[in-house]
Amino acid sequence: MIAGDDDTFPEHLRRIRSFVLREGRMTPAQQRAFDTLWSRYGLDYRGAQRDFDVSFGRSAARVLEIGFGNGEALAWASEHDPDRDFIGVEVHGPGVGRLMNALAARDAGNVRLYKHDAVEVLEHEIAAAALAEVRIWFPDPWHKKRHHKRRLIQPGFVELLASRMEPDSLLHLATDWQEYAEHMLEVMEAAPGWHNQSGPGQYAEKPAWRIETHFERRGLKLGHGVWDLLYRRDCSGS
Numbered sequence: 001m002i003a004g005d006d007d008t009f010p011e012h013l014r015r016i017r018s019f020v021l022r023e024g025r026m027t028p029a030q031q032r033a034f035d036t037l038w039s040r041y042g043l044d045y046r047g048a049q050r051d052f053d054v055s056f057g058r059s060a061a062r063v064l065e066i067g068f069g070n071g072e073a074l075a076w077a078s079e080h081d082p083d084r085d086f087i088g089v090e091v092h093g094p095g096v097g098r099l100m101n102a103l104a105a106r107d108a109g110n111v112r113l114y115k116h117d118a119v120e121v122l123e124h125e126i127a128a129a130a131l132a133e134v135r136i137w138f139p140d141p142w143h144k145k146r147h148h149k150r151r152l153i154q155p156g157f158v159e160l161l162a163s164r165m166e167p168d169s170l171l172h173l174a175t176d177w178q179e180y181a182e183h184m185l186e187v188m189e190a191a192p193g194w195h196n197q198s199g200p201g202q203y204a205e206k207p208a209w210r211i212e213t214h215f216e217r218r219g220l221k222l223g224h225g226v227w228d229l230l231y232r233r234d235c236s237g238s
Contacts, residue, residue, distance in 0.1 A: 025094070026093055026094045027097075029097070030096075030101070031097065032097075033096075033097040033098075033101045034093070034097055037100040037103075038100070040100075041112060042096075042100075042112070042114075042115070043055060043112050043113060043125075045114060045121065046124075047120070047124045047125070049126070049127050050125045050127075052085065052087070052130070055112050056085045056112065057109075058085075060083065060084055060085045061133075062130060062131055063077070063086050063087070063131070063133040063134070063135065064088075064126070064134045065077075065086065065135040065136075065137070066089050066134065066136045067089070067090060067136065067137070067138075067139055067152075068095065068099065069092075069215060070095045070098050070099065071088065071095055071099025071102060072214060073137065073213050074088050074099060074111065075099060075111075076211050077209060078108055078110050079108065080209075081209070084132070085110045086110055086111045086112075087111075087112055087114070088112075088114070089113075089114045089117075089121050090113070090114075091115065091116065096115050099113065100113065123160065126164045127164070128164060129164070129165065129166040130165075131166065131169060132165075132166060132169050133170045134161055134164075134165060134170075134172070135210075136172070136173050136174075137174040137175075138176060138216070139151070140152075141175060141180040143177060148183070151183065153173065153180075153187055153188075155190070155191060158187060158188065162194070165233050166233070167234065168232055169232070169233045170232055171231045171232075171233070172228065172229070172230055173188070173231075174206075174226065174228045174229070175226070176225065176226050177224075178225060178227070181203070185201065185203070188229060188231050189201060194231040194233060195234060196230070196231055197231065203227045203229060206226065206228050207228065207230070210228065
């Protein structure tokens with residue numbers, strides 16, 4: 001879990017708490033997934049740079065999805081894009097267990113999962129320029145104004161992401177909270193080294209590779225909009 005954002009800490013020691021760990025109760029099937037499948041799909045956080053060629057048994061372009069929830073979209077993406085490897089990061093155990101069961105059901109080989117804080121994974125386990133794409137779909141919007149500092153999409157986090165992404169790699173953000181979409185757009189438009197694929201200040205049409213999940217369908221029924229943002233790292237990587 002990310003360290004707290006207590007205002008008594010010096011600024012450089014404070015960290016974004018981008019999630020609340022409401023673990024929930026795992027089903028017996030989800031617990032069995034941890035018992036029997038973690039050695040196959042799980043990556044234990046070690047705090048040291050990882051050789052993903054060893055983890056996957058091959059060299060391929062790599063996609064990182066942060067906060068994959070129940071894994072519905074990640075499972076679909078990995079099945080329909082077998083030439084790339086997928087790294088998923090999620091702190092909630094039931095969703096991780098559910099996804100491992102789904103992966104095992106089709107004998108997937110191109111997915112590995114962390115049950116850990118994404119910032120620490122990015123800082124310590126992923127090498128510079130190692131990622132071809134990063135997906136952050138429907139992160140917690142922290143809608144109360146006093147909690148906005150906890151939002152994951154902040155200038156410092158985007159700078160960290162940029163350092164782990166190769167030139168011309170893709171960052172795909174999506175949210176169903178309009179005010180957070182506006183915040184994301186503001187942060188990304190001001191971030192150096194990124195190019196908005198849809199044009200300056202513009203949102204993107206939903207790409208075909210982001211399937212409509214159960215979570216999204218529920219939001220649409222409640223009248224929520226959905227906003228996608230697609231940004232490319234400058235080819236210089238700077």
